[in-house]
Amino acid sequence: MRFSNWQNKFTAIWLILLTVVGLALAFAWLKKDIHIQTNIFSLLPETQQNPELAKTQQYMSDQLNQKVFVVLESQDQQAIEHATQLFETQLKKSALWQPLKPQLDLEQFSKQLYLHRAGLLSPQDRQLLQQAVQQQDFEALTEQSLMQLMSVGMPITAESLQQDPLLLFPRYMLNVATQASSDVELEHGFATIHDEQNVSRLLVLELTQSPYNIDYQQLVTAWIAQMQPQLNDLNVQSHWTGTILFSNFGTQSAQKEISTIGLGSTLGLIVLVWFGFRSFRPLLTEFIAVSTGSLLAFAITHLIFGEIHLMTLVFGASLIGVCVDFSFYFMAMQSQHRKLDGFNVLRPLLPSLFMGLMTTVVAYIFLSFTPFPAFRQIAVFSIVGLVAAWITSVLLLPRLPSLNAQPAIQCLGWIGQARQWFQQQHKMRYGFIVGIIAMGSVSILFLQPNDDIRNLQSMDAKLKQQDQYIRSLFGQQQSSDYFVVQASSSTELEQQESQLLLKLQQLQQQGAIESFQALGQWIPSLAQQQQNVQLLQQIPETALKKYAATMGLKFADVQRWQQQLQQQPLLTEQVFQQHPLAFLQPSSTERLVIVNGVQQTELLQQLESANIHFQQPVDTLSTAFAQHRQQAQHLLIYALLALAIGLGAVYGLGSVLPLVLPVSLALLSTFAVQAWLGVEINLFSIMGTFLIIGIGVDYAIFYRHGHDHPQVVGMALFLCMMSTLLGFGLLSLSDTYAIHCFGLTVLLGVIFSFIYATLFTPADQKHIVDLPHRSIT
Incomplete structure (x- = not known):
């Protein structure tokens, strides 16, 4: 007899499904097949560009992402040398890093350049040679070499004069060094800057794993923390920057925000549930619903995408703010019919509850149409999670005895009274609607977008300061x-x-x-080097004899140098x-x-x-961000139209305006207030509106087609609104600007949706839920 009715059969099937999914996830976790992504930029769509350029962009990104840049500073040169040796020793001992390599073995590199010096001329020497060959006057070239010969800072040996009698190579090196940097010099192969106060040295550390690996991030951070005291003992100050440091901060920040959202939601719900039902039992039932929803959502999302992003889990942690709407509504209704079986109370409410779920699901389905991997993943997670939580609630709650919601209904009775009074003031209602539309339409003209891609990730002020400081000293290789x-x-x-x-x-x-x-x-290009060699070969014998006599050189040595130019190797990129x-x-x-x-x-x-x-990768992504925000705005309009058509098909054309108008006014008011506050919108703001649509239409459905006691509906929807604010409104406290905008949009949108649904949605006598034997005794 246990399985003789539909609810028992469905419950058994549902429990079996949850058990299978849970065991599968546990097995995958033990096999380490669960991949949690933390790279914030993996959420972005691939730019539509030449595949070769996209490959190059990835190449450039990898060049920087796999490195950590460290600047050592001290007033003592010897301390810098000891610190460098300390890094070399510690890096060899650790599997976290590649061995420390000098940025350039200057001595070896100079030897290589010298062996390929034949075609290397500074721009000044090249210009002098061209003029000398044209005018057959080589006096200026002779004067250039004499000045260099007498320069104190240019040590010249007899051997170097024999191999490079015109002293062309030192001037070439001097010109290149001037172009590269006027302050940076290489000491032991490391870029070093000497100023009046400090010696600064740049070390480039290379990672052995992905900078987005969470476990690896923690190990690297711990290793850096261990190095700091050792450097302090040497009186060396260190500055660090790199993708892994910013990524680790983003990971820690996201985890902290997940904890904040979870703690805030839990504490708020404890108070809210006790106020509404004088019992903590709903906390347990909602925990079960959210857990099953999150379990299935995690499994399906990971199965579809091959991984799940930490940002998706941040939003997933807020699922509790939506799925409790259905539970609160049912429990409030059940409290008024304590003598009825729970499933008898549920049966007439089920169409409204189901339509409430579908409106939210439809909104997320439209969100999944965006090309943003972030939104597709979040949409899938939310759809699966909400449906699973809804099924769990529908199968679980009717089995439990009713709770006492009467004190809360009496305390919040003013909501129903205000609704009844306002519904009777037709002119005032229409005037408010016209006023909201007029003020909102004018206000949103001043709304400004902010599509800077850098807003996606929270930035630690200290890390940003360190990064800017290193860039100011050695930042040429870090330009994007x-x-x-x-x-x-x-x-x-x-x-x-x-x-x-x-x-x-x-x-x-x-x-x-x-x-x-x-x-x-x-x-220089091979063609230019060959032209340089030809210019040198065009120097006439008479000019070389005169030059040799002036410089005190043997003419035979100078002539031999000119004759051997053609046989000497030219410089190529292999060097x-x-x-x-x-x-x-x-x-x-x-x-x-x-x-x-x-x-x-x-x-x-x-x-x-x-x-x-x-x-310009950053600007390109920001432009794409703006384009996708505009596409999402269009999808928002399409979602409203789709909901209007669907609601019209289910409830009739006469119900479309009462159900869609409140949420439309809520969206208008939300953006108007943000314009007044000077809050700039972005793609995440538009994403928040999809959530508002689903929730706002739910409120209107419950008011229009719910129970004929507005006090009960008002109390239930007030609890729903507060739970959503606890789940999503806390996101407005996020340090990440994009998430802050999402949270603020939902916060304002849900409040306006509740107020407008309460005031502007009239009851529909054709679809009122009529429960027999209404009794609270």
Whole structure:
């Protein structure tokens, strides 16, 4: 007999399903097949661009994401050396890091450059040579070498004069060093800055795992914390920055916010449930409903997407704010019919409860149409979670005895009384509606968007300060703006880059950019090196004899040097494999040019061509963010239309306006208030409106087609509103601006939805729920 009715059969099936899912998740967790993603930018859609450019962008991202930049500072040079040795020792002992490598072995690299010096000329020497060859006057070149020979800072040996009699190579190196930086020098292969007060040295640490691995983040953070006291003992101050540090802060912040939301929701619900029903039993039943909903939502979301993002769990933790709406409504109604069996109370309420669920589900279905992976994942999680929690509540709550909601109904009776009075004031009601539409329409004209992608992640002020400080000293390699130069051959690639660098030099002189970095600054193209060699070979014998006599050199040595120029190897990118800028050539047909301090983006965009592309990943993503916000706004309108059509089909055309008008006015008022407060909207603000639609239409449905006692409905919906505010309103306290905007939007939208549904939704006599033997005894 236990399974003779539908509720027992469905309950048995549901329990079996939950057990299977729970065991499957436990097994996957033990096998470590559960993947929780923390990379905030993995939530973003892939930019629609050339696949090769997208690959290059990922390449550039990996170059920085897998590194931690550390600046050591001390007044004592010896302390800096000891600190560097400490890092070398500790990194070798730890599996968390790659061994510490000098950014450049200067001695070895200089030797390599010297072996390939034949075609290397500074721009000044190249210009002097061109003029000398044209005018057959080499006096200026002789004077340049004499000045260098007499310079105290330029030690010249007899061997160097024999191999480079015109002293071209030292001037080339001096020019390159000046272009690279006027302050930074290499000591033991590490970038170092000496000023009047401190010695600063940059160390680049390389990770061994993904910076978005939560366990790895914690280990690296602990390792850094252990290093700090040891550096302090050496009187060395350290500054740290890197993707893993920001990602770890975001992870910790998200986990803290999950705890805050959970604690706040729990404490608030304890008070709310006791006030409403004089019992803590609903806490247990709602915990069961939310747990089963979250269990199934986690399983289905992970199955579909292959992973689940921490941000999805943050929003999932707020599911309790929605699923209790149905429970509160049912328990309030059941409290008025204590003599009836729970399922007899449920049966006439079920259509309204089901439609309330469907309105929220439809809103999330439309949200899943966005190209944002974040919203698709959150939408799937919410849909599955809400449906599962609803089923659990429907199967569980009617089995339990009714609770005493009468004190709360009497305490909140003024809501029903206010509703009844306002419903009778037809002119006032219509006047309020017109006023809200007029004021809201004017106010939203002043609403401003903020689509900056950097708002997605909470930023620790100290970490941001450290990052900015390191950038100010050694930040040239950390710029996110760059050119991609592509060609079909290495020769064409060098020509394309050379032409681009000339234009960038002009923009730098105009103040449009601060600086730029390119391999072409160090490596002249092969064609230019060959031209340089030809220029040197065109120096006539008479000029070389005169030069040798002036410099006190043997003419035979100078002549031998000129004759051997053609046999000497030219400089290629292979020599630069160990140079810090080697990453600027991902392949033989592609080079990157980093641009720092962009002031006028449009001037750089004008330099683009079929083979040259200017990339600004942050700005590009922000633009995509804005485009998807606009698409979500369109989806919002479509969702309202779909709900109107669906409600009309179920309840009749006459019910469409009363059910849709309150939530539409709530959305208008929400954005109007945000405009008054100066709050900028973003994609997460629009996401919050989908939740408002589902909840707001629920309120209208319960009022229009609920019980004929407005005091009971008013009390139940007031509890629903408060529970939603506890679940989602707390998000407005988030440190992450995007989540703060979402929470604030829901906070305002739910309040307005409740008020407008209470005041503006008239009862529908055709669909009133009529429960027999209404009695509270």
